[in-house]
Amino acid sequence: MENSLTPEKPEPVGSHNSSGAYSDFIENRAYWLLPVLLCLIITAISLKWYFFQIDTNFKALAIEDGRVIFQMVENARLWNARHGGVYVVITDETTPNPYLEVKDRDVVTTNGMKLTLVNPAYMTRQMSEVLMERNSIMFHITSLKPIRPQNSPDTWESAALRDFEGGITEKSEMFENSVFRYMAPLRVKDACLKCHQNQGYKVGDIRGGISVTVPVDVLYSTVKKQKIALSLLHIMVFLSISAMILLFMSKIRSQWLKLRHAKVEQDSVVELRTREIRETNEQLTIEINERRHTEEILSESETKYRSLIQSVQDGIISTDENGVIISFNRGAEAIFGYKEADLTGKHAAELIPSRLQDTYKRAVQMLQLLGDSYFAGKRLEFEGHRKDGTEFPCEVSIASWKIKEDRFYVAIVRDITERKHMENQISASLHEKEVLLREIHHRVKNNMQIITSLLNLQNRYLKDQKDIDIFTETKNRIKAMSLVHEKLYQSETLSKIDFNDYVRNLALGLFRSYGVSERKINLKVDVPSISFVIDTVISCGLVINELISNSIKYAFPDISINDSQPPEREIGISLHIPDDGTDSYKLLVWDNGVGIPQESELAEHKSLGLQLVHSIVENQLQGQVIVERKSGTKFILVFKENIYKQRL
Template identity: 40%
Template sequence: DFASEYHLNLKLYYDGNGVLSSLKDQRVTKINKQRKSPVDFSGQIIGTAPLQGELIEDISLAEKDFWSNLFILISGISLISLLIVYASRRIIVSAANSLDKARALAEKKTSELKAAYDEMEHRVEERTSELKNVNIELEEEITVRIRAEKALNKSHERLLTVMDSLDALVYVADMDTYELLFVNKYGREIWGEITGKICWKSLQSGQTEPCQFCTNKKLLNGDGNPTGVYIWTLQNTVNQEWYECRDQAIRWTDGRLVRMEIATNITERKKVENQLKSSLREKETLLLEIHHRVKNNMQIISSLLSLQSRYIKDKHYISMFNESRSRIKSMALIHEKLYQSKNLENIDFNDYIKSLVNDLFIFYGIQGGHIVLNINIENVILDIDTAIPCGLIINELISNSLKHAFPDGREGKIEITSRKMNIKGVNEYELIVSDNGIGMPDDLDFRKTESLGLSLIVTLSEDQLQGKLDFKRDNGTECRIHFKELKHKENR
């Protein structure tokens, strides 16, 4: 092989070179001994004629030296050639190994690239399929949106048609900037093309700042959420017309809160209302005068009965006259309370009863405080049709207690209780009048009696008030009446 050949040549070179060097050194030494003069072993002949035999020998030695040097040179060239061949073979082997490795790596990379390519192809196919499905879905969604947009446009057109056909102002304004975002045809015809302008500058005249009556703050609660519809009236400063406004905070198309107002012209209605108010004031004045005159007439009747009783000697008839006067006075007191109050239809029952019972105590001369009066009436308001029979009933019951329950100055107590109840959405009342006097006789049937007072109590309670009447005789006398408020307006 190459290594063995290289080592063999190298050995021959060193061995031959050593032999030649030894021979040369020996010959030069011999010549120098014979000649005893320096010799230049460069191939040049140094000497004279007497040294001719030596010269021939020197020539032979020089020839040998030449061939020796030539051999050395050839051996060196061979060695260099061998080294070059060896190095070339090593390079070729290394290059071949590198090439094999590169080829294997290339095949590996090629395989990996092919696998990656196949994977990529698979993913591309999957993604392409997904994109196709997505594209189909997008096309369907676009179709749906186009249909929805067309439907929305039609709805918008219909809404605009409705808004423009209303005989009322409809506008939408930004709650922060007061910019008018929408104005219907009615508003444009009266106030002009004001969309995009400031509402308080366009809808009102003479305004230098937002209107003091602006409802923006009333349309939102503390959390900034809409509170609902706010209704109010306003006289416009541009055309001097009256409008009933319905304001509400709504979400605009971009999500912001805006104020929508629908203002209906109520100028004619306002004129009718003013006329009705004027007529009502006239009627109230007339009704006050009527109540005042009725009260005065009843007082006149009471006075006439008092004058007539002076000519009657029988105490029984005198008592009858006095009871009639008491009843007339109870009715007159109602008319007096009506024309003294601001409400001509309803009466404060508590105030009325206190005045009525106080007059009865004076009428029957109850002094000294031996009879205690307790009045417990809740916030009960009665109309005149219910108050008059209630007043007459209380008048009869208190009169009976003052006349019969406490004989010979006996001490006692009278209680009047009234309360309002709401039963299944219907206002019902309970009236209780009681005393701790000697009580009614056990054999007395209050429904079958000749007493005018008891007959009035039964008739007024059950017939006029359409209530339930009950008497209790334990520890005195208690009268309990349960009734509903009369629907006098429907009966008229």
């Protein structure tokens, strides 16, 4: 069937790639920059070549000027040498040459005119002064063995003279495009030996050179203008050619789009005529492949499913909608003691004890009525019935699936005998520990009450009021701790105490202990419903005991026994739960009495009670104490939430 499909005609190799590349080049305007970039490169190369030619000609012209001046000077020197020098009138500018040691250097004519002999070197210097004055051109005769010190070479000239001795015929160099220097060697001729033979020269030797320094700034300015003009010309040519390229590409793109649109329409017509046959063949091929693939998946799935089901330790039992067993894995065999062949085709009710058959039937009816959504996500605890007649607790999860109109159910059964045994042991152990802990709190409470009673008996024999106050404070501290154990003994949970109830009872107990009623001092308790562990409650209780005791004894010195006016005196306790993202609690204990002295510091106070407050807050609660003395006294205790973590 697959071979009946009509294969598409393959495109020639490379045609699609070349066509696609050409299409991208035409349609994507970003690619148009490539010919423009090529034009720019050619323009830049052309401009660079022209600049090179101009610079070459500029240098060649400067060299030619240097050569002409050098040859002019050399010819003049040769003429002078051939004539044995020239006699000129002695003036201030032309004085006798002290370095010319020849006979008849200075003569006097018959008419009395004084003359001096000018040799080639002297004449060269005179010519250099004239050219420097009129044309700013300077030339300098020099030698590595100068007779006249002023003829000594500079650094550049020295290098040139050494190059001449090595065979170089001339040397030139441009300096900052404003000064050009040219130098050529002077060779010894027959006429030169008259003056230089005593230096050891012979005909043909290089005895020095003449360097010519020519200003070329005017010429360079002309060259610069030529370069600017050439640059502008090249820019105009580049812009013109680029515009022509972009216009040409735009025209080609327009024609290309029209051709492609026509081709698309033509392809659409061809595709429309062949679509039905192609779609029919493709659909038939897909259906065949899907069926084969489905059969393979079903076969693999069934194999994996059976392998998975058989490897699970839990019991997996599949039934039809009537409860007839259709599969029974090895885990179920191990749990119930039956083989799969023993129960296949039989009703699942055989796995339920006879005394629970009615309950099982009602569960099946609910399942059929409400569907498996009624049991979805639930684990039901049931009693199973083994082949040997024994019963055991089990946990059952139920699910269902549907094939066409038939519904099937699967039950996952887990034997929880061991778990139930462990739960019973844990429950019994917890009950024993709870009874023991409750008895401990009861005995601690009773022992503290005995201590309180002993203190009360001892208190009767005390005469000194200071000793009586100390016994009273000690008794109140013991009551504060005893109240914790009393609340724990009465509480349903033995790990935490309701802090609101504890604080309220503690404060009222202190009022009774000091014989103060709420008609004289108004007690305000603003503590939210929160539970703390025993260590925290004991620490906070001792702190509250000390601070409330101090307020009752010292905050209101004007209180009287017969005071019947409504109380304006207040003692308050409040707890602020953190709501700003921190874990710090604030316990506030205040009164509106006379306050404590400004110079009193909590940590250094002589009172045992205030020292105890400081020690408990910092060492047990790991917090800090802040004292405010405005309109009475307010103690702010700040401590962290992690103090209240339950200990294991």
